[in-house]
Amino acid sequence: MPGGRHELGQNFLVDRAVIDRVVELAAATGGPLLELGAGGGALTHPLARLGRPLTAVEIDPHRAAELRRRLGRRADVVTADALAWRHPHTPHAVVSNVPFHITTAMLRGLLAAPGWTDAVLLTQWEVARRRTGVGGSSLLTAQWAPWFAFRLERRVPARAFRPIPSVDAGLFTVHRRTEPLVPWGERRAYQAYVAAVFRGRGRGLAQVLARAPRPLPDARRLLAARGLPADALPGRLAPEDWAALWAAVRRR
Known part of the structure; x- marks a missing residue:
């Protein structure tokens, strides 16, 4: 499976066990699915098999076109920047193998966005730890924790990606609280x-x-x-x- 483009900060997921776990976590959510940063479709194809409405956002027009050709009507593939994506106000779940170089910007934008109820995210390991409060939470997590619950799923070794990044990744989930701790x-x-x-x-x-x-x-x-x-x-x-x-x- 070809790797991601360095200039786009892409490290594509190739580990089948990790892919299966991400899809399993996504399957446990409700509503339409939104994948931010679809890349080569390692997650997009199994997500499409869940039989739920799926929108896949990919910034690379060539990869988006290939995904569109291969998926047909099973997904709505959009060529767009995930950082600029405008979320619908209706309930939906988010899945993303977040490009490492835009992790903080992506998370800030996602937490401020309306509509979505759950997110399944892959980020750098240290980011995943801090977001979920392992060893102490970060300022960003503390600022958003009254409205969102963060849970660490597992560590993902660097060899699970192509090209292989310099650090491990972490898989974690975010759930929008039905009863916020602060109005x-x-x-x-x-x-x-x-x-x-x-x-x-x-x-x-x-x-x-x-x-x-x-x-x-x-x-x-x-x-x-x-x-x-x-x-x-x-x-x-x-x-x-x-x-x-x-x-x-x-x-x-």
């Missing part, structure tokens, strides 16, 4: 607060929270009530912890 209308204010805490000064969260733009003088007590030490770091907080802190900020 959607408060998203911008909440995310600004989380960013201020992550970047704040202090020896642990108790000090940081007390000095934040919207300070919590009783931060030590609030943390203790959540079972957290005063010197905990922001990346160690669970989504429910952030929601509780935000509720305390709003009460003030």
Whole structure:
């Protein structure tokens, strides 16, 4: 199977076991399927066999044309940039072997997009770990966790791709919460607060929270009530912890 184009940051998936697992995870979701970055169709063809409406987005016009020829009416193949794709507001599930060089931009755009309920994603291993909170969550994950649940599926070795990248990948899922931990209308204010805490000064969260733009003088007590030490770091907080802190900020 030919590999992806270097100039497009493409590393095509060739490991059959990994492909089968991605498709299995996608099959467990509901609604139409949207594949971002279809490439050579390693995922597109088995996804089409699920018998659900499928839209495959591919930036390379030659590969898109080949996919269109081979899939016929089994999928709607669109030649477009996945970063610029406008998601429908109706429920759908997303599948993507995310090009490594646009991982952060892709994730930011996806999390802000409407409609989709579930996503099955392949990214660099370290990104997958941080997004799912393994070893501590990232700022981006903490900012979006009230509305999305992230779950790590498995590590994927670099040899599962062609060309072989310099790092391993990670397979993880994202599920839009049916009951958000924070109202959607408060998203911008909440995310600004989380960013201020992550970047704040202090020896642990108790000090940081007390000095934040919207300070919590009783931060030590609030943390203790959540079972957290005063010197905990922001990346160690669970989504429910952030929601509780935000509720305390709003009460003030």
